[in-house]
Amino acid sequence: MKTPLNIVVFLFAALLALSTDTHAQLAVRSENQFLYNEALRVSLKNMNSEWGEFDSTERGTRVPIDFHNMIVRKDPAITDGLDSRFGEYRATYLDDASLIGQWKRLRKQFAILTVGQVNRSEGRLKITIALVWVSYGRSRLRMGLDSWANVYFRFDAANQKYIVDNVKLAGV
Numbered sequence: 001m002k003t004p005l006n007i008v009v010f011l012f013a014a015l016l017a018l019s020t021d022t023h024a025q026l027a028v029r030s031e032n033q034f035l036y037n038e039a040l041r042v043s044l045k046n047m048n049s050e051w052g053e054f055d056s057t058e059r060g061t062r063v064p065i066d067f068h069n070m071i072v073r074k075d076p077a078i079t080d081g082l083d084s085r086f087g088e089y090r091a092t093y094l095d096d097a098s099l100i101g102q103w104k105r106l107r108k109q110f111a112i113l114t115v116g117q118v119n120r121s122e123g124r125l126k127i128t129i130a131l132v133w134v135s136y137g138r139s140r141l142r143m144g145l146d147s148w149a150n151v152y153f154r155f156d157a158a159n160q161k162y163i164v165d166n167v168k169l170a171g172v
Helices: 005-019 022-051 096-106
Strands: 069-073 089-094 110-115 119-121 124-137 140-156 161-171
Touching (some): 022 089, 022 110, 069 096, 096 140, 124 161
Parallel strands (some): 069 089
Antiparallel strands (some): 110 124, 119 124
8 A cells, every 4th residue: 555645745744843842942042142142231331341441452462442342253053143232332243254354454453252152150040251352373363361251140030031140250
């Protein structure tokens, strides 16, 4: 007895649809996007408040940091789909090839932010936003860690969502 091909295709599609819960995957992704957006927003605000007035140019070898217009290193697993505006702050996402192009244009070190993955720390969620100096030489992109913001989130049971609990700035 032959089974018509359209029935087999229908059964396969139904099994595939049942095995992947796309609604749950979208909810997780949107929650992570929310967390990363919030981490970037509060990091930019706190970094600008604490370090915005410092002169980081080191005798002309570095471009001054403008926290209102920051470059963020592109990481498809984290930064795809994130906001580029956070109130008065703006983020531009660049991949490594674009960072090299930026260095070749400026011929000076410039500051960028890198976004770390969500980690569980002390019963809370933590995202680290690092301030890194970019340079290029000998056909290699170089990044030197300068400082960072650890953004902690706690779950607010009343509103059923994560909220920023604390931001800790640190540096080398």
